[in-house]
Amino acid sequence: MASRVVMPKLSDTMEEGKILRWLKQEGDKVETGQTLAEVETDKATVEMEAYTNGVIRKLVASPGDTIKIGATIAVIGSPDEDISALLESAAPPPAAQARPVPTAMPIRATAPPQVVSHDAATNRALRASPLALRMAAEAGVDLNALQGSGPQGRVIKRDIEAAIAKASASQASAAPAQPVGDVQEIVLSSMRRTIAKRLVQSKAPVPHFYLTVDVAADRLWDAYRALREENYPISLNDVIIKASASALKRHPEVNASFAGDHVKQYSRVHIGLAVALEDGLITPVIRDADSKSLADIAEEVRELVDRARNRRLQPHEYTGATFSISNLGMMGIEEFSAIINPPEAAILAVGALREVPVVEGGQVKIGRRMKMTLSVDHRVADGAQGARFLATLKRMLENPLLIG
Amino acid sequence: MPLITYRDALNQALREEMQRDPKVFLMGEEVGVYQGAYKVSRGLLQEFGDRRVIDTPITEEGFTGVGVGAAMVGLRPVIEMMTWNFSMLAMDQIINSAAKMLYMSGGQFRIPIVLRGPGGAAHQLAAQHSQSLESWFAHVPGLKVVAPSTPYDAKGLLKAAIRDDDPVIFCEGETLYGSKGEVPDGDYVVPIGVADVKREGTDVTIVAWSKMVSVAVKAADTLAAEGISCEIIDPRTLRPLDEAPIIASVQKTNRCVVVEEGWEYSGIGAQLAYLIHRDAFSDLDAPVTRVTGADVPMPYAKNLEHLATPSAARVVEAVKQVLYID
Numbered sequence: 001m002a003s004r005v006v007m008p009k010l011s012d013t014m015e016e017g018k019i020l021r022w023l024k025q026e027g028d029k030v031e032t033g034q035t036l037a038e039v040e041t042d043k044a045t046v047e048m049e050a051y052t053n054g055v056i057r058k059l060v061a062s063p064g065d066t067i068k069i070g071a072t073i074a075v076i077g078s079p080d081e082d083i084s085a086l087l088e089s090a091a092p093p094p095a096a097q098a099r100p101v102p103t104a105m106p107i108r109a110t111a112p113p114q115v116v117s118h119d120a121a122t123n124r125a126l127r128a129s130p131l132a133l134r135m136a137a138e139a140g141v142d143l144n145a146l147q148g149s150g151p152q153g154r155v156i157k158r159d160i161e162a163a164i165a166k167a168s169a170s171q172a173s174a175a176p177a178q179p180v181g182d183v184q185e186i187v188l189s190s191m192r193r194t195i196a197k198r199l200v201q202s203k204a205p206v207p208h209f210y211l212t213v214d215v216a217a218d219r220l221w222d223a224y225r226a227l228r229e230e231n232y233p234i235s236l237n238d239v240i241i242k243a244s245a246s247a248l249k250r251h252p253e254v255n256a257s258f259a260g261d262h263v264k265q266y267s268r269v270h271i272g273l274a275v276a277l278e279d280g281l282i283t284p285v286i287r288d289a290d291s292k293s294l295a296d297i298a299e300e301v302r303e304l305v306d307r308a309r310n311r312r313l314q315p316h317e318y319t320g321a322t323f324s325i326s327n328l329g330m331m332g333i334e335e336f337s338a339i340i341n342p343p344e345a346a347i348l349a350v351g352a353l354r355e356v357p358v359v360e361g362g363q364v365k366i367g368r369r370m371k372m373t374l375s376v377d378h379r380v381a382d383g384a385q386g387a388r389f390l391a392t393l394k395r396m397l398e399n400p401l402l403i404g
Numbered sequence: 405m406p407l408i409t410y411r412d413a414l415n416q417a418l419r420e421e422m423q424r425d426p427k428v429f430l431m432g433e434e435v436g437v438y439q440g441a442y443k444v445s446r447g448l449l450q451e452f453g454d455r456r457v458i459d460t461p462i463t464e465e466g467f468t469g470v471g472v473g474a475a476m477v478g479l480r481p482v483i484e485m486m487t488w489n490f491s492m493l494a495m496d497q498i499i500n501s502a503a504k505m506l507y508m509s510g511g512q513f514r515i516p517i518v519l520r521g522p523g524g525a526a527h528q529l530a531a532q533h534s535q536s537l538e539s540w541f542a543h544v545p546g547l548k549v550v551a552p553s554t555p556y557d558a559k560g561l562l563k564a565a566i567r568d569d570d571p572v573i574f575c576e577g578e579t580l581y582g583s584k585g586e587v588p589d590g591d592y593v594v595p596i597g598v599a600d601v602k603r604e605g606t607d608v609t610i611v612a613w614s615k616m617v618s619v620a621v622k623a624a625d626t627l628a629a630e631g632i633s634c635e636i637i638d639p640r641t642l643r644p645l646d647e648a649p650i651i652a653s654v655q656k657t658n659r660c661v662v663v664e665e666g667w668e669y670s671g672i673g674a675q676l677a678y679l680i681h682r683d684a685f686s687d688l689d690a691p692v693t694r695v696t697g698a699d700v701p702m703p704y705a706k707n708l709e710h711l712a713t714p715s716a717a718r719v720v721e722a723v724k725q726v727l728y729i730d
Contacts, residue, residue: 131658131689150690150728157658157689158728 002077002086003052005036007067010048011315013194014041018066019073028056030076037073042194043282043318045311055079058087066190128155135160141167191280202342206258207378210337211386215397217353217370223400234298237273237327240350242297243396243403245269245289248323251389255322257343258379264343272321272341273301275308282308283341285321294403329353335371345380348393349373370397405586413555413587414444414520414576417562418482420591422452425480428566429456431467432484432521441486442522442581468494468519472501475517480566485521488537488575502571503546518565520574522581523551524615524665525713531701534709536666538614541573542643542675548596549642551575553617555585557640560594568596577615599646601653605635608723609653611676612663613638616714620663623719632723642672650676651683658689659726663714668696690726695719 007017020038024030030050037048054076061073075083128136128143132155136143141163148155188196224236248255248269257264269290272283284304286297307313323345326338329352338349351371358367372393376386396402408416422428429452434441436449436459449457460467464485471481485491491498498519505513525534542549548570552558558576565572602617603624612620617638624634635653639645654660660680662673677692698712724730 129689130686134686156728 002054002057002075002081002083004072004086005050005074005076007039007061007069007071007073008048009069010039010041010046011043012319013043013198014069016066016068016190017041018190019061019063020045021063022059024056026056026059030054030056040190042190043315044313050076052076057081057083060087126155127152129157132156132160139164189279191277191282195280198341199339202340206340206342208337208340208375209378209383209386210373210375211383211390212335212371212373213390213394215370215372215394216358217368217397220370220397220400221353221368232295232298233302234294235301236329236353237325237350238294238298238301239400239403240327240348240397241271241273241286241289241301241325242292242294243393243400244323244325244348245271245286245292246403247389247393247396249290250392251385253381253385254346254376254389256345256380257322258345258377259343263380266322268322270320270322272318272324272344273304274324274326274338275305277309277311282313282318283321283324284308284313284318287320323347325350329370335373337373338375340375340377345377346386346389347375349375405588407584408555408587409581410555410558410577410583410585411442411444411581413559413585414562415446415448416587416589417559417566418445418448419451421563421566422448422456424591425566427478428480428482429458429474430482430484431458431460431471433460433462433486435459435484440484442578444576444581445484464490464493465497468497469501471517471519472497472505472515475502475515475571476505476513480516480518482518482520482566485519487533487578488521488523489533489535491519491521491537498541498547498571498573499544503544506570507546514569515571516569517571518562518568518574519571520562520565521576522578523575524577524579525697525702525709526578528704528706528709529702530704534702536575536614536664536697538573538575538642539666539670539672542672543670546571547643548572549575550596550640551577551614551642552594552640553577553580553602553612553614553638555583555587557594557600557638559587560592561596561640563591564593564596567593572596575614580615583618594640597641597644597646599637599639599641599649601635601649602638603634603636605633605657607633607657608635608659608661608726609650609657610634610636610661610663610719610723611639611650611673612636613640613642613672614665616663616665619714619716620719622716623723626716626720627723632727632729634723645675645679647679647683651680654680654684655687658687659723660688660692661695661719661722661726662692663695663719664697665714666697667699668694669699671696690728693722693726695722 018040020040022037023035031053032050034050035047036050039046039048056074057077058075061067067073075086077083126143127148141160143155146155146159146163149159150156227234252265255266255269268288271286271289274281274283286300289297304317321344324341324347326347327350328336329350333351335351336349338347340347353368353370355366356369357364374386374390418430430445430448435445436454436457439446468483471483474481502515502517505515524536538549538551541547550561550565550572552561562574565574610620620636624636627634635657637650637653662676664671664673673694673696680692695714695718697714700712703709703712
């Protein structure tokens with residue numbers, strides 16, 4: 001009996017997937033568990049397996065197509081079975097060619113909007129309020145295409161607002177990107193689209209507040225150098241992960257999630273580490289980081305980061321963090337604020353370790369300092385709770401023997 | 405804070421300024437023995453005597469001229485017009501002497517005079533006694549024109565006017581005298597040339613002054629029930645005009661209605677509409693609309709008088725017009 005192969009949900013934030021290539025062709029025999037195709041999800045490139053035995057009768061989707069979850073991408077059956085009914089019920093690859101265009105509005109490539117123009121067919125003067133003219137010019141709305149709702153067909157504010165709303169609603173079915181003037185429109189990768197969506201979901205509804213400390217990192221640096229000299233392959237970041245996990249264990253109010261009518265507080269500490277990729281970022285998770293040794297953490301981070309860069313992370317390896325760390329210190333950033341990765345309640349933004357003049361006992365000396373900014377979901381924790389966690393973390397980093 | 409009438413707020417301002425500065429004196433018809441035609445000067449003759457509270461004959465041009473002369477030699481006269489309708493008799497002294505003396509004397513003579521009294525319609529006072537003439541005075545360089553809408557503003561602005569070194573036309577509202585509001589005891593000043601947002605809103609800006617503020621508030625209450633949010637701005641001083649808050653408000657709401665008790669033609673609202681078009685043109689979603697007194701001499705008949713005067717219902721209608729609501 002023939003069956004449809006549908007786009008599977010390969011990560012919990014996935015809504016559609018892109019067929020990168022088929023590993024089987026029409027007519028090939030497949031067995032359960034064999035790899036059918038490579039699919040790019042919002043997070044990673046995943047190999048998709050067959051769930052049934054048979055012959056590939058039809059490949060509905062082509063490489064490059066973006067397909068919604070649940071939509072048919074292929075049909076597997078016996079060699080001479082009639083599959084026309086299945087093909088008919090299969091929706092045509094819908095999202096397939098529909099590439100969202102980043103600009104919200106069709107842009108007039110020609111002259112800027114005219115103040116008053118004449119509709120040649122009806123010889124009707126185009127009327128618009130000054131505000132409507134300005135809004136139309138700013139949003140790139142073509143006034144000629146609008147029917148004004150004001151007196152004598154005057155185009156007014158609400159007409160422009162309606163046009164903008166309508167345009168963003170039909171954004172998904174807009175034409176493929178075309179170069180307009182000096183603007184190059186870049187089709188969003190699945191990952192970039194997910195980042196765009198997820199971070200708006202965070203920044204808009206989550207009331208962030210920010211706490212910054214300057215860590216005296218002299219002893220941390222000495223310890224790090226000593227370990228490196230003994231050929232321990234650890235990074236400063238590994239130490240920060242370990243210290244954060246220990247500090248979270250003592251301040252579970254920050255190791256939490258907001259859940260509408262209650263707050264979930266976690267007893268286990270899973271640290272998400274933001275890893276920059278060529279065209280986006282991903283946060284592999286170091287589970288139970290508080291109970292792992294520094295060496296274990298270092299090894300696990302190295303391995304996860306390596307696979308993240310090659311897009312080979314499994315969904316369970318980049319989900320389920322209770323707290324995240326983003327470190328831009330190696331990029332020379334002195335200090336920054338990060339956006340919380342929901343449903344986590346906080347994220348630590350780590351800046352560069354830098355040599356600065358410090359005053360000690362009336363003397364100016366060279367010291368090492370490192371700024372860290374904690375972003376906290378105010379619905380979960382208050383300033384004082386965030387500050388207490390940060391104080392513990394600072395104390396540990398300033399005296400690395402306390403970590404653990 | 406004590407709740408007192410507009411009349412008593414003005415009385416406090418006069419009393420406190422006369423106590424504060426012996427150069428301040430009050431002159432006009434029936435300001436002394438009769439205690440003021442509208443009782444604004446109640447008790448002042450008793451407290452300050454007849455050298456500082458002076459009853460005059462019915463001679464507007466004469467006592468205004470005396471006031472200008474007194475101001476030239478260093479006194480600070482407050483001249484009461486029984487109503488502004490009678491100021492027409494004193495126009496030459498106001499326009500040609502008070503307003504121009506500083507200029508024509510090459511800066512030798514400042515004229516720190518206040519000309520005050522009620523303006524606008526009351527109840528069935530007919531064509532000659534129901535006029536709002538603030539636009540006449542605001543037309544003239546050299547005059548400052550003030551028109552407070554509340555007891556608080558009335559006291560603070562009258563004190564500012566008395567301390568000002570230039571001639572100030574102080575337009576009170578005849579039907580506002582009995583209105584009550586919170587007024588602090590003792591000294592405070594509302595500076596000349598500073599507007600006040602009487603109510604914050606988002607959908608339309610209503611500019612109104614003097615007793616038209618209460619008309620605007622009534623309209624805004626009606627509109628609020630329909631979900632329309634009005635911002636009411638009271639310029640308080642009509643010249644020099646505090647333009648910035650009006651422009652800022654229109655930039656926020658994109659629409660403006662000006663409510664003016666006087667006639668439409670060459671009114672203050674015409675100047676306001678011009679300023680808004682000049683400075684906020686690209687923020688306007690509708691033309692600035694005006695609600696004004698009817699373009700007729702004020703009728704005596706009660707029903708016609710009502711129709712000739714701006715009402716809350718007409719303000720509601722104008723707001724809906726600029727919002728394009730049928």
